Amino acid sequence: MKFAKIPMATINRLSIYMRTLQEMLEDDVDVISSERLAKQCGVNPAQIRKDLAYFGEFGVRGVGYRVNDLVVQIKDILGLNRPWNLAMIGVGNLGSALLRHGNFIKHGYIFTAAFDVDPKKVGKRLPNGVIVNHVDELEEKIKEKEVLMGLITTPASEAQNIANQLVLAGINGILNFAPVQIQVPDCCHVENVDFTIKLDSIAYHLSASS
């Protein structure tokens, strides 16, 4: 599905709306007003209506949104009406913790491959049944395991090299945890996770209010 010029902030908020709506489904909520959904998500109701308006007509005037329908529609917009296979590159402390984290599979992300260069790790079977391969086998295993996104948790010095190999193996989506900006061709989409940037934002707020 293609939509023109959707701001990234809108895409990120759709994920948050969807997670909140999924929790409501578990609590057997059928219909929700934009006011209540907004409150739960920490945004204002006009923002929700504006975000959803990019994608067409949602909700029933005077009633609200049908929770299940909206979940299905947001999944369709985001491309989440299917599972996504992931590879973890770097099975150190952080990589191992993420491989064990239940939040990925809950949202349809499945680790089907993992890579490292450490001989003590290569060949090991992870709790999810995946066997750690050597980075030298990256291209072959990425194809074999039908991986579509790569997560990089290597040291910063290795991240660009790994990104290059992922792109060569046909991967167009990378989530980079290494504290370095990686360069990729336009066909590849990179998202960065740097926890300390979030802490900077907290530091700013604490300093500004003191």
Place this chain on the structure above:
Amino acid sequence: MKFAKIPMATINRLSIYMRTLQEMLEDDVDVISSERLAKQCGVNPAQIRKDLAYFGEFGVRGVGYRVNDLVVQIKDILGLNRPWNLAMIGVGNLGSALLRHGNFIKHGYIFTAAFDVDPKKVGKRLPNGVIVNHVDELEEKIKEKEVLMGLITTPASEAQNIANQLVLAGINGILNFAPVQIQVPDCCHVENVDFTIKLDSIAYHLSASS
């Protein structure tokens, strides 16, 4: 230092500019144009000039920015001209990995306390010398260890309870890794880290371009 109405996106970009400038300092770069800084940070030069304009006059026309001065000034804006003590609540796989992650101390964030409820973890000394305390001692140890920010890596079901305790202990900054929205009073600033929201954004791009 107080500035009116700075967009959060600007604050986040300042962190990225600062990290890039710090890398340049390590490479002995003294002066940089907004064009080159922009390219390194993956934004456009007008954006950098606009972001910095919120905080006054920076740079020398026709010359660029003095790298060291700009780092000092951004640190001053963000409140990073001082160290910040952190507490980790939840010493499971993810908490342990983060406690060992070198990126925190590099940016002036120091773990001085850690908490869990698991008797096998309480009393254990971490590689950084910090001893894991029981959550029951949270308020006392937070004060003793001069903690200013709390990181929550507990299961989702415990996160709100921990957030309440942190606020009662005087903490006004929380980085929440638990996959749940936590509610806090206005005096407290919460940032959330949910890796799967970043993956949703990648899924959207891969689906939209296919």
